[in-house]
Amino acid sequence: MKRRKFITAISATAALGGLSACSQGESTCSSEEAPKAKTIKWKMVTTWPKNLQGLGVGAEYLANSITEMSGGRLKVKVYGSGELVPALETFNAVSAGTAEMGHGAAYYWKGKMAASPFFTAVPFGLTAAEIQGWLIKGGGYELWRELYAPFGVRPFIAGNTGTQMGGWFNKEIKSLEDIKGLKMRIPGLGGEILSRAGGVPVLMPGSEVFTALETGAVDAAEWVGPYNDLAMGLYKAAKYYYFPGWHEPGPNIEAIVNQESFDALPADLKAIVEQACHAANVNMQADFIAENNAALQVLVEQHHVKLKKFPDDVLIKLREISEQVVGEIANESELSKRILESYNQYKKQVRAWGDISEVAYYESLKL
Numbered sequence: 373m374k375r376r377k378f379i380t381a382i383s384a385t386a387a388l389g390g391l392s393a394c395s396q397g398e399s400t401c402s403s404e405e406a407p408k409a410k411t412i413k414w415k416m417v418t419t420w421p422k423n424l425q426g427l428g429v430g431a432e433y434l435a436n437s438i439t440e441m442s443g444g445r446l447k448v449k450v451y452g453s454g455e456l457v458p459a460l461e462t463f464n465a466v467s468a469g470t471a472e473m474g475h476g477a478a479y480y481w482k483g484k485m486a487a488s489p490f491f492t493a494v495p496f497g498l499t500a501a502e503i504q505g506w507l508i509k510g511g512g513y514e515l516w517r518e519l520y521a522p523f524g525v526r527p528f529i530a531g532n533t534g535t536q537m538g539g540w541f542n543k544e545i546k547s548l549e550d551i552k553g554l555k556m557r558i559p560g561l562g563g564e565i566l567s568r569a570g571g572v573p574v575l576m577p578g579s580e581v582f583t584a585l586e587t588g589a590v591d592a593a594e595w596v597g598p599y600n601d602l603a604m605g606l607y608k609a610a611k612y613y614y615f616p617g618w619h620e621p622g623p624n625i626e627a628i629v630n631q632e633s634f635d636a637l638p639a640d641l642k643a644i645v646e647q648a649c650h651a652a653n654v655n656m657q658a659d660f661i662a663e664n665n666a667a668l669q670v671l672v673e674q675h676h677v678k679l680k681k682f683p684d685d686v687l688i689k690l691r692e693i694s695e696q697v698v699g700e701i702a703n704e705s706e707l708s709k710r711i712l713e714s715y716n717q718y719k720k721q722v723r724a725w726g727d728i729s730e731v732a733y734y735e736s737l738k739l
Contacts (some may be wrong), residue, residue, distance in 0.1 A: 420453055503717075536621075537616075
């Protein structure tokens with residue numbers, strides 16, 4: 373009896389030793405090894421030219437972050453505007469599953485969803501920090517996802533340029549009369565406001581802006597700000613560079629994901645996609661803050677661009693029109709009404725704090 377117990381104990385010890393050896397990766401135990409995780413490959417289409425400073429680079433940063441954070445289990449390949457689909461077909465491509473992911477701006481889809489510009493920029497609306505707060509902590513994310521859900525698309529914040537410039541003009545803007553008949557590349561609600569002020573808004577992707585401005589197809593064009601505008605060479609097509617960017621005070625850049633593709637991911641990869649998007653948001657803001665002023669100095673000092681501020685009466689009129697346009701969106705649908713109410717409520721309370729924090733601080737620097 374004692375002998376049998378001894379043999380049983382030896383056998384158990386040997387079995388444990390074999391399992392230990394397998395865990396250390398010995399070739400004799402290869403049949404016991406767990407199968408390798410399947411590699412998932414996604415395509416990301418964008419509304420930006422490939423590797424454009426700030427925006428295009430931001431898409432690459434996001435794709436690389438997802439790939440690296442997942443240990444290569446989820447690999448994302450970026451296609452610039454026009455490489456796989458036209459820039460303004462990005463949303464449709466993700467909705468249809470032609471691409472699993474997209475990178476762009478929500479106001480491009482205004483024709484599909486009247487309230488979509490709220491998730492990029494509202495003229496005279498939230499700044500970069502403020503819109504980030506609304507989306508993450510103020511209920512904006514939930515409304516945004518509700519808006520996109522019928523299209524099978526899930527949105528994430530993925531960047532911000534900060535307050536943009538007012539645009540490039542081939543003539544001076546001295547009064548409201550100079551707006552009338554002006555053909556200008558300007559998307560989103562800014563385009564509607566320009567139209568009501570007497571201008572002619574034109575929607576086109578960034579890759580076409582330079583040619584349109586140079587050939588006179590448009591009289592003016594807004595793109596982003598000094599960092600991107602210098603890289604696009606827009607100073608060669610127009611010399612008057614206006615500020616402030618009333619139409620885009622803090623434009624949110626979005627990453628969109630096909631909902632079915634997202635749902636098919638395991639929980640850890642879903643979390644990686646979301647956190648990589650949020651990291652890309654911070655990285656892009658830092659990029660623009662770090663580079664904009666140096667680029668502006670090059671434009672003014674080396675390329676002799678004429679930096680101009682919009683006249684006060686022009687800004688006042690545009691703001692009046694903006695309030696009308698934004699208010700009308702509530703009539704589009706019950707969801708649009710809830711989006712507007714949430715946005716305005718958040719703006720009211722965050723501005724009250726801003727008046728005694730950042731605004732007061734900046735005013736103290738002028739004393």
